[in-house]
Amino acid sequence: MNTIQNKEVRFEDLGTIDYQEAWDYQERLLAETVAIKTQNRKLSVEEQQLTPNHLLFCQHPHVYTLGKSGHQENLLMNDEQLNAAGAQFYKINRGGDITYHGPGQLVGYPILDLENFFTDIHKYMRLLEEAVILTCADYGLSAGRIDGLTGVWLGHEDGQNPRKICAMGVKCSRWVTMHGFAFNVNTDLNFFGNIIPCGISDKAVTSLQQELGRELTMVEVAEKLKGHLVRLFEMEL
Numbered sequence: 001m002n003t004i005q006n007k008e009v010r011f012e013d014l015g016t017i018d019y020q021e022a023w024d025y026q027e028r029l030l031a032e033t034v035a036i037k038t039q040n041r042k043l044s045v046e047e048q049q050l051t052p053n054h055l056l057f058c059q060h061p062h063v064y065t066l067g068k069s070g071h072q073e074n075l076l077m078n079d080e081q082l083n084a085a086g087a088q089f090y091k092i093n094r095g096g097d098i099t100y101h102g103p104g105q106l107v108g109y110p111i112l113d114l115e116n117f118f119t120d121i122h123k124y125m126r127l128l129e130e131a132v133i134l135t136c137a138d139y140g141l142s143a144g145r146i147d148g149l150t151g152v153w154l155g156h157e158d159g160q161n162p163r164k165i166c167a168m169g170v171k172c173s174r175w176v177t178m179h180g181f182a183f184n185v186n187t188d189l190n191f192f193g194n195i196i197p198c199g200i201s202d203k204a205v206t207s208l209q210q211e212l213g214r215e216l217t218m219v220e221v222a223e224k225l226k227g228h229l230v231r232l233f234e235m236e237l
Contacts, residue, residue: 005116006050009235011226014058019065019090019101022058022109026178029054029111033176037113051176053116055229055237056109057222060101062087064195067169070097074196085194094179096150096169097199104186104209106222110229114175117233121172125150128181131228132166135183138224141211151198152183154206163206167198185209185221 014022033051040048064075064087075089075098082089101107114124129145132152136143143165144156152166166183184207192205208216230237 004045004048004050006053006113007116007234007236009053009055009112009230009233009237011055011237012057013222014056016059016061016103019060019063019088022056022060022107023090023092026056026109026111030173030176030178033111033113034174037115037174037176051113051116053113053235054109054111055226055235056111057226058107058109059103059105059218060107062100062102062191064089064098064100065094066091066098067094067096068092069095071199074098074199075194076196077194081194085191087191087194092179094169094171096167098195099167099169099182099197100187100191100195101182102187102191104184104188104207104218106183106185106218106225107180108183108225108229109180110177112177112233114172114177119175121170124172124177125168125170127232128168128229129166131225131232132181132183134228135221135225136165136208139208139212139216141208149198149200153203154211161204163204163211164197164200165206165208165211183221183225185218186215 036051133143143152150168154163155161168181170179186209187207
């Protein structure tokens with residue numbers, strides 16, 4: 001673990017950005033951080049450079065992404081149908097199966113050196129989920145987890161109707177994270193009908209708008225979520 005820790009996090013709102021462009025940006029930030037860590041190993045503590053942390057928020061045009069452990073048959077469209085829907089498709093290097101990104105969905109990409117916080121990927125995932133759970137609570141919604149399934153759910157208690165409101169999938173290299181979470185705020189849920197979301201066929205997908213019956217301000221939701229992330233990770237933005 002790092003002898004010195006940096007809890008400062010640079011926040012960027014990328015607005016609406018092409019998926020490939022955001023992916024390339026994440027890869028560059030991760031590579032820069034890993035390069036610093038590699039160089040630090042050759043230096044004394046006094047000479048070492050602090051590693052940076054980044055938190056990116058954005059929205060994407062319609063796109064489906066398939067994680068490295070996913071199954072392409074969970075995409076229920078061919079190339080012609082993708083083109084007709086104005087959607088793209090990428091096989092990517094995060095964990096998890098297939099999901100959808102699109103307008104009205106708050107996507108978060110933390111590029112954090114976990115050695116600045118804690119070296120526990122399970123704890124990392126649970127804290128991301130907790131930030132979304134707390135944001136849902138801000139709007140009077142009881143969200144939670146389902147054993148064995150990653151992400152955040154409504155109707156998660158036994159005997160209820162489980163509905164996924166936030167999907168998650170990450171990559172971690174030398175304790176530096178990338179990819180992250182996709183929180184359905186005002187998302188057009190019809191686009192999830194073209195996939196088996198996260199490979200789970202027996203559970204529904206929902207959004208804040210669907211649950212509350214009104215459209216929300218994306219900036220407001222983003223500020224609430226960011227605030228919870230800052231507190232949970234003890235970040236300094």
